Amino acid sequence: MTTSRERLEAVGNQIPPLIALIVLWMLLWGEFSWLNLLVGLVVGIVVTVAFYLVPVQLSGRVHPLQTVVFFVRLIVDIVRASVDVSWLAVKPRLVTSNAILEIRLRTRSDLILTWTAVATSIVPGSIVVDIDRESSILYLHVLNMQSASDIEQFRRRVLDTERRIVRGFGSHEDVERMRGVLPANRLSARRSGKELS
Structure with missing residues (x-):
């Protein structure tokens, strides 16, 4: 059984791929608009949920x-x-x-x-x-x-x-x-x- 902290970490690990998908969506359309941002967010959520990948453990450390x-x-x-x-x-x-x-x-x-x-x-x-x-x-x-x-x-x-x-x-x-x-x-x-x- 997963704890609330583990669930929170799992959600947190999906945020970087979600942001990357939103940026990719915006680049594909070639312009920034609030509608593109919203559609990119929806598409990103669908992709990250439907094609769930094993989360990559980020180190949390940058020198x-x-x-x-x-x-x-x-x-x-x-x-x-x-x-x-x-x-x-x-x-x-x-x-x-x-x-x-x-x-x-x-x-x-x-x-x-x-x-x-x-x-x-x-x-x-x-x-x-x-x-x-x-x-x-x-x-x-x-x-x-x-x-x-x-x-x-x-x-x-x-x-x-x-x-x-x-x-x-x-x-x-x-x-x-x-x-x-x-x-x-x-x-x-x-x-x-x-x-x-």
Whole structure:
């Protein structure tokens, strides 16, 4: 039996999709009017009730500085990857070696898993082809993987993206799970330091 608090949380979890549907409805009509808003609200309620989805648990936590870091780095990654893919397209004697990679994420949040998949897919050169939700594994098709070091570097980039998302939006449990996990550049610096010593 559900308590009143659980029912209230369930209703609260349906509000973000409802608002998104209303905004989408308004964008589809291309103009703001009170009638469009009212019809969008009715359509949104019908859709959220008729096609009820398992509620996504929002963390309720947003760290503004880390959010800015995530978006700035995402834009940099998109620009850099766009240049790399463009060069592959015009490069003479193109010899590519593509790969399907399995990348196990460290968090168990559906929201973080989805955001990581989307953030990885919008960067040119890779696309998510499958997701194992139970194990938090992304399967990605990636362009131009020439060596094991390329594969490891790409894997670290995806895990760094996940880390930045967690630091910006993740729950306290997700942040604790990520503690002690070094970003790729510091990890490689430590490895090279151990090799030198």
